Amino acid sequence: MTSAKTFRPSPPADLLRPRPGSTTTRALLSLARRTRFEAWKAYEPPPLPSDLAQDLATVRAALQRFLPGDPHAVVRVLVLPTVGADLRRVVGGALDPGGARLPPDPAALPSLCTSIALALAVDGALSAPLELAAPVAVTLLAADARLVPAGPVRFEPDGRCVGGTLVRGIARPTPLGAVATGSVDLARLERVRAAFARTHPGASETSVRLARELPSADEAPAWLPPAIGRLCCPTVLRHTAEALDDDGEVGEELEVREGSDRDTGDVDSDGVAHLDACVDELAREHARHLLAALSEVDPLADDPARLVDAALRFVTRGVADEEVRAALEGLSPSEAGAGLVAEILGD
Secondary structure, eight states: OOOOOOOOOOOOSSSSSOOTTOOHHHHHHHHHHHHHHHHHHHOOOOOOOHHHHHHHHHHHHHHHTTTTTOHHHHHHHHTSHHHHHHHHHHHOOOBOTTSOBOOOOGGGHHHHHHHHHHHHHHTTOOSSOEEESSOOOEEEGGGTEEEEEEEEEEEOTTSOEEEEEEEEOOOEEOTTSOEEOSSOOHHHHHHHHHHHHHHOHHHHHHHHHHHHHGGGGOOOOTTSOOOOSEEEOSSOOOOSTTOBOTTSSBOSEEEOSSOOOOOOOSHHHHHHHHHHHHHHHHHHHHHHHHHHHHHHHOOOBSSHHHHHHHHHHHHHHSSOOHHHHHHHTTOOBOHHHHHHHHHHHTO
């Protein structure tokens, strides 16, 4: 078995509170994707059904054709949240609360193979037909595409899909830089955004940046402290990766850690207050996803769950209070984990 290349992050200095012009987010997410891709190239699956084994070989060969000549074509596939989340499951290696690495999960292979093929097709990257013997239904909101196969499918270089239904136009960019589907009133959302920008200019810029970055951060592992409760939001924000409801549409709620159901009332008058709360929540969710990416490429500490929990408390409270400091006592962090501790404590 070929060993995957190992990459280690530098100690982060502004992971939780990015400085203006910071490249930490981009560098960390790039490192996580590169680590997954190297693991993917070295991945040797267990015995698979013949059609799935064929599809795995097909998409691997399709990606390999772009290297080294056109690596950006591969990057455009890897940045899609659905692809990233499935790839992480397939190759394994994500950190669990006890510090162990999760094993590879071949159950995600059908979705991964189909998503990669669909992404290459809608990106116009195919120079020859690409056929899948066992595709499954997938939705790539970030690529504005949904595939509903009727059996084996063939993607043509001209964008046609034979053997299935390829749906486009399911997602629209919103004034917040996120993605909306369904019957979102973008004109009303723009009025809310404009009012928010007038009253909270700094927070408005932050919300746009965070909303754009979060979909590229994939889905944070379930063990990272999740949100509790829901805050009804007068917008549809795509701030988490491919979070679809049963109908394949994005829900009109924003998860929060504190709070309960709130009446949105009139969208134009109440929307500003709600977006103000959303910015804080976006910042927490952003930190959660970056911590997930960091934990994917680094052990963090002897007790990674405790370090992550302390970091999220710090982001929520804005200070390293006594409870946060107590949680950090006695930890044995890695080099990158020590950088995180230093950022929390202000060292």
